[in-house]
Amino acid sequence: MGEPTVLVADDEIGLRESVERTLRREGFRVLQAEDGQAALDALRQSGVDLLLADLRMPGLDGLELLRAAKLLTPEVEVIVLSGHGTVEEAVQAMKEGAYDFLTKPLERAHLVRAVRQALEHRALVLENRSLQRRLDELVGAGEIIGESAAIRQVLALVKQVAPSASTVLIQGESGTGKELVARALHEGSPRGGRPFIRVNCAALPETLLESELFGYERGAFTGAAARKEGRFELADGGTLLLDEVGDLSAVTQAKLLRVLQEGEFERLGATKTLRVDVRIVVATNRDLALLVKEGRFREDLYYRLNVITIEVPPLRERAEDIPLLAQHFLCVHAAKNHRTIDGFTEAALARLRAYPWPGNVRELEHAVERAVVLARGSLIDLADLPPAVSQAEPVARVVAIPLGMPLDEVEQRLIEETLALTKGNKELAAKLLGIASRTIYRKLKE
Ligand SMILES: Nc1ncnc2c1ncn2[C@@H]1O[C@H](COP(=O)(O)OP(=O)(O)OP(=O)(O)O)[C@@H](O)[C@H]1O
Numbered sequence: 001m002g003e004p005t006v007l008v009a010d011d012e013i014g015l016r017e018s019v020e021r022t023l024r025r026e027g028f029r030v031l032q033a034e035d036g037q038a039a040l041d042a043l044r045q046s047g048v049d050l051l052l053a054d055l056r057m058p059g060l061d062g063l064e065l066l067r068a069a070k071l072l073t074p075e076v077e078v079i080v081l082s083g084h085g086t087v088e089e090a091v092q093a094m095k096e097g098a099y100d101f102l103t104k105p106l107e108r109a110h111l112v113r114a115v116r117q118a119l120e121h122r123a124l125v126l127e128n129r130s131l132q133r134r135l136d137e138l139v140g141a142g143e144i145i146g147e148s149a150a151i152r153q154v155l156a157l158v159k160q161v162a163p164s165a166s167t168v169l170i171q172g173e174s175g176t177g178k179e180l181v182a183r184a185l186h187e188g189s190p191r192g193g194r195p196f197i198r199v200n201c202a203a204l205p206e207t208l209l210e211s212e213l214f215g216y217e218r219g220a221f222t223g224a225a226a227r228k229e230g231r232f233e234l235a236d237g238g239t240l241l242l243d244e245v246g247d248l249s250a251v252t253q254a255k256l257l258r259v260l261q262e263g264e265f266e267r268l269g270a271t272k273t274l275r276v277d278v279r280i281v282v283a284t285n286r287d288l289a290l291l292v293k294e295g296r297f298r299e300d301l302y303y304r305l306n307v308i309t310i311e312v313p314p315l316r317e318r319a320e321d322i323p324l325l326a327q328h329f330l331c332v333h334a335a336k337n338h339r340t341i342d343g344f345t346e347a348a349l350a351r352l353r354a355y356p357w358p359g360n361v362r363e364l365e366h367a368v369e370r371a372v373v374l375a376r377g378s379l380i381d382l383a384d385l386p387p388a389v390s391q392a393e394p395v396a397r398v399v400a401i402p403l404g405m406p407l408d409e410v411e412q413r414l415i416e417e418t419l420a421l422t423k424g425n426k427e428l429a430a431k432l433l434g435i436a437s438r439t440i441y442r443k444l445k446e
């Protein structure tokens with residue numbers, strides 16, 4: 001990267017020279033332009049980070065230069081220099097995206113401070129942008145696979161809340177991908193390079209769970225031969241996923257509430273209070289609101305956790321993702337098992353789509369894995385699928401329509417799904433939908 005580059009555009013050579021001297025001494029690279037046109041040329045060519053633009057210049061003036069710069073090189077920060085009688089224009093410049101303005105004669109300390117702040121601001125903007133790109137790649141690279149409206153909504157929400165430090169509650173049936181969502185939240189946050197720690201709250205009895213979460217001092221209980229750091233400490237600076245949080249005991253719920261409220265806790269058997277900086281993400285396949293009603297989950301804790309909720313929909317409500325997911329798991333497990341399998345027979349694919357998948361994506365993955373191992377041909381057939389799937393009673397096919405979906409999209413979805421059901425037979429689909437077949441052709445063309 002090297003030192004930041006500042007371009008000074010002013011028709012007064014004395015001012016340019018003095019700004020250059022001051023900023024050079026502060027370790028910046030400085031370029032000069034004697035008018036707006038020369039400044040534009042320099043902007044286009046030479047990696048400028050910050051532009052100092054005089055408002056009054058012959059030819060292209062400061063405001064025009066600002067507008068052009070914002071169009072051509074939007075990532076460059078601009079500070080305008082206003083002389084006597086140009087204050088109104090300076091205000092206008094701020095409205096149009098200048099970061100700051102300085103009045104002449106320039107005061108050295110002022111100049112240096114403004115330049116530093118503008119560059120810091122720019123670095124922040126760039127960092128955010130690269131974070132966003134990383135997240136786009138992550139999602140684009142197919143970590144969380146799916147194109148359905150339902151999964152796109154989840155991904156959009158993940159993208160939106162990942163950068164914040166808010167607690168996130170992820171709800172969804174078993175096997176829907178809650179842990180994957182939690183990881184995406186972590187990866188997309190500024191904590192992405194720090195630890196991601198997961199604790200399964202359902203897997204351990206209460207006392208063990210507490211020592212896992214908070215750690216303990218030597219001698220805290222029988223068998224505590226040495227001090228141990230808890231998961232909260234291990235996750236410092238990063239993200240802690242409390243999985244199956246609906247299964248926490250009342251005592252552990254109270255301790256967790258305290259960490260959430262005050263950010264502090266003690267190791268078991270310790271007197272010293274510890275503080276950590278941890279983003280908490282919790283996941284559960286239970287209905288927490290219901291548990292609250294039944295008195296099995298603390299209401300205050302529920303409200304603490306329920307700042308932002310992400311609902312991961314069951315697979316049967318995003319059946320259009322099934323072929324994509326199946327193909328993905330096919331590739332993964334074919335490679336793992338050194339098998340060459342090209343895909344699925346039509347019958348197998350139709351059954352995969354129709355099956356309701358009570359175990360969601362995890363069940364689908366296991367079914368495909370098994371089929372990859374068993375398949376005798378280069379295509380996975382109905383007989384290669386688990387009996388529960390291949391012999392399932394055909395169920396009525398449904399299309400999940402989120403409330404508020406535009407009507408023409410609803411229509412489009414219904415037509416597509418019906419066509420999938422009729423295996424592309426448009427005459428039959430039209431009959432089922434009660435419309436003329438030429439209407440289907442027309443709608444499809446739209
Ligand atoms: N959209 C998806 N794209 C690719 N893989 C997925 C997707 N959703 C889930 N998986 C895979 O399915 C499996 C189950 O996902 P995960 O463990 O995240 O589910 P879960 O909701 O946490 O389940 P449980 O409630 O049982 O813990 C994992 O192997 C995961 O990688």
Ligand SMILES: [Mg+2]
Nearest residue numbers: 178179243283
């Ligand atoms: Mg899980």
